[in-house]
Amino acid sequence: MQTDQEIIQRISQGDIEAYREIIQRYQRMIFVFIYKMVNNAQDAEDLTQEVFVKAYEKLSSYRGESQFSTWLHTLARNRTIDFLRRRKMHDSDEQLAYIPSQARDESPQDSLLSKEQRKEIERAFSMLSDTYREVIVLRCTHEYPFEKIAALLGIAESTARVRYLRARQEFAKLLSRTEGGLVHELQ
Template sequence: MNHQSDQYYINKVLEGRVNAFSVLVERYQGLVYTIVYRMVKNKEQAEEVAQDSFVKAYKSLKNYRGDAKFSTWLYTIAYRKSLDAIKASKRMITSELIEEVSEGEMELVGDALNYLQVKERKKIISDSIMKLPEDEAAIITLYYFEEKSVKEIVEIVNLTADNVKIKLYRSRKKLYSVLKHHISPEISSKNGRAI
């Protein structure tokens, strides 16, 4: 039913058919909420920031030039709204102490994740991402879950490509550090070692 392109609905909204915007909201509300929630780390605040992001997108739609995908433009708004909310709340979000991991351990993460059940894995990964600093949680989410390219992430978070790559690398290491407490018993039992 809603198989038209984003631009089709944008044009309808700009022509005065404001209800067409609801299709765009439907398409992207889950993804926007996920990014916002992983940054602000509070469900109620995430709902509010996600809603504010759509309101800003609607009000700014006439300024959307189409240089980037609509989703990239929308994620940029959500990312910046999240940063504003974090600053406004003036609360210190403390990340758990995340230990450094060696390069050898990094290679184990791919195999080890296969040992976790699918639902459990999603929950554990989501909870682990929540332990990362806000900007890193957003970048990991955009890259792995929204499948955005480094170039698109650069546009969203307003960092250089090198900075995004460095943050991705560091975030993966931190994420593995958090995840290895869940997967180490699985690795040990598969290798025949005592847990």
């Protein structure tokens, strides 16, 4: 398997088909990040496509000082933040993520209860600031270490840790304010 640098070299030499390899390699990572931030599958698909178009257009500006995935993630982050700034209302009906039931023979009441809990979590998550949502997605969804989160966000590692801690605290507060308070279930 070729490295990102080798593929980028092929692209810069005119091999447009090589860009498909980059897309296949990183499309899911970028889509998941954007989806967790915008909470709408269609918007996430559109933004993911825009990110890869922009990455292709700006490929010559990639200097190789960081991993290509970090550079690409930064493009996705900036594009998503721009999108969220323009979209003032977060009134999507899409769910944050599908959480499968632990029990196959779940009763309708239990199923309804877990659906309501997911909605409460989604509401609380959407109330977080973009900054807090982003650090939670990077840490919990992508399972990035704080060092990588710091690099992606252009902040110190200690700042990334503090931001994550504050994001969790704020998320817990928001969940405790919702009817039924789900905080105890997340700890």
